[in-house]
Amino acid sequence: MKAFRWLAGIALALGAAPLLAHDLWIEPTSFSPRAGEVVALRLRVGMNLAGDPVPRIPALIREFVVEGDSDRRTIRGREGADPAGLLRAAPGFQVLGYFSNPSWIELPAEKFNEYLKDEGLEAILALRARRNESGEPGREAYSRCAKSLLVSGPQGGAKGDRPLGFPLELVAERNPRELEAGEDLPVRLLWRDHPLAGALVVAMNRGGEKLSARSDADGRVRFRIESGGFWLIKAVHMVRAPEESRADWQSYWASLTFELIFEARP
Numbered sequence: 001m002k003a004f005r006w007l008a009g010i011a012l013a014l015g016a017a018p019l020l021a022h023d024l025w026i027e028p029t030s031f032s033p034r035a036g037e038v039v040a041l042r043l044r045v046g047m048n049l050a051g052d053p054v055p056r057i058p059a060l061i062r063e064f065v066v067e068g069d070s071d072r073r074t075i076r077g078r079e080g081a082d083p084a085g086l087l088r089a090a091p092g093f094q095v096l097g098y099f100s101n102p103s104w105i106e107l108p109a110e111k112f113n114e115y116l117k118d119e120g121l122e123a124i125l126a127l128r129a130r131r132n133e134s135g136e137p138g139r140e141a142y143s144r145c146a147k148s149l150l151v152s153g154p155q156g157g158a159k160g161d162r163p164l165g166f167p168l169e170l171v172a173e174r175n176p177r178e179l180e181a182g183e184d185l186p187v188r189l190l191w192r193d194h195p196l197a198g199a200l201v202v203a204m205n206r207g208g209e210k211l212s213a214r215s216d217a218d219g220r221v222r223f224r225i226e227s228g229g230f231w232l233i234k235a236v237h238m239v240r241a242p243e244e245s246r247a248d249w250q251s252y253w254a255s256l257t258f259e260l261i262f263e264a265r266p
Helices: 002-015 109-118 122-130
Strands: 023-028 038-047 048-054 061-067 073-074 086-088 094-100 105-106 138-154 168-172 183-191 202-203 209-216 220-225 229-240 249-260
Touching: 023 048, 023 094, 023 229, 023 249, 038 138, 038 209, 061 109, 073 105, 109 122, 109 138, 138 168, 168 229, 168 249, 183 202, 183 229, 183 249, 202 220
Parallel strands: 138 249
Antiparallel strands: 023 038, 038 048, 038 086, 061 073, 061 094, 094 138, 105 138, 168 183, 183 220, 202 209, 202 229, 229 249
């Protein structure tokens, strides 16, 4: 049964490939735990924040970490289990990160081109056209770069969100705990620790609100947030795969989840 669950998990994770623009995100049982509280960290894959569970699959995990104001630790868990990790919350602001080893997929040309358009990867569409590859299947290796933000205590720590060293990262430049309804949340997209310009960045919540913008020359976008609750911000970046790879393209899928709690105004 354990082996079956492990193999089923791999099949699910591979099925989370970009065929229908599926996202992967971290969903903790609490974004505002008490210090010392054990938080279950679920991995979810799906669309529009409706997701299926992804169990802990050691072969897919490159890094699964939590970074606080003063330390960085590996997130532990049981092989094949959902939730994929367990964390005892420390006081302050904590950044969770999940970086996967690459998985591989091949899509028919029409579906691959459609997916590129849906994810705002028009530059890859144009490059395929210049190479006379538009009618060729898309052979792709893809990795997940998921983050989530926890705040334990009233202040949330001094550092806030920060890069974890993943290839593609979304970094919230303001503590979500401090945001009020109608204010802007600045977010920066980094590729190999440098700003990534011109990428499509999408923000959504479970209330059906969905915002999108292209990153500027500094890799920044600003989203005007009107409602609280569970939020996901996502972006995808694709590059040519190394020659020794069996894939033609290599993509990185970044996500950032957090909770916004707006206090009622008098």
